[in-house]
Amino acid sequence: QQQVKQSPQSLIVQKGGISIINCAYENTAFDYFPWYQQFPGKGPALLIAIRPDVSEKKEGRFTISFNKSAKQFSLHIMDSQPGDSATYFCASGSMFSGGYNKLIFGAGTRLAVHP
């Protein structure tokens, strides 16, 4: 299976700081790159996603930066808050003409934001 490599495995950030999580993919056919957030005991939930036709997407304090030539993308969390403490997964996938999508997830980054 095509891999999606995520780093770091864990991250500790002070409140108000910037959290940066990186992801690299292998398959150049991938055309959809989401980030999911997971709290303990819950299923992952979509945080933000990007398509390869743009290099950056921002939603509130969350920004995805995308580098197509390097096959890498990253999540930046500005002004990190204790409530952001969770596990973050990058994913890569393809959208098919039939309307469905297939996603491969990274291994996850456990973020702890200290007050």
Add this chain to the structure above:
Amino acid sequence: EAGVAQSPRYKIIEKRQSVAFWCNPISGHATLYWYQQILGQGPKLLIQFQNNGVVDDSQLPKDRFSAERLKGVDSTLKIQPAKLEDSAVYLCASSLGYLNANTGELFFGEGSRLTVL
């Protein structure tokens, strides 16, 4: 809007026993996924349905795992016989799955945690 429902939330079994998990996706979602999430790892796709047809089951261990989605709505995932390495959270997800209406977002349930002793 009701989310993805899964049951049971927790299950403890002995190895070589069987277990079944149930999933009810969000109403109107054509695509249904079963993911396996081992502690400390990312979700791994086991099987994906589009309506009641299988789109991808390449990573489903078919000698012990089976899944069905009758009538294109609810789905069950069965493991028989279970092995120690099957201990994981089994996540069900659904998405719209219709051409021109698919944002790509997967909606996950809270998962079914399986412990095999």
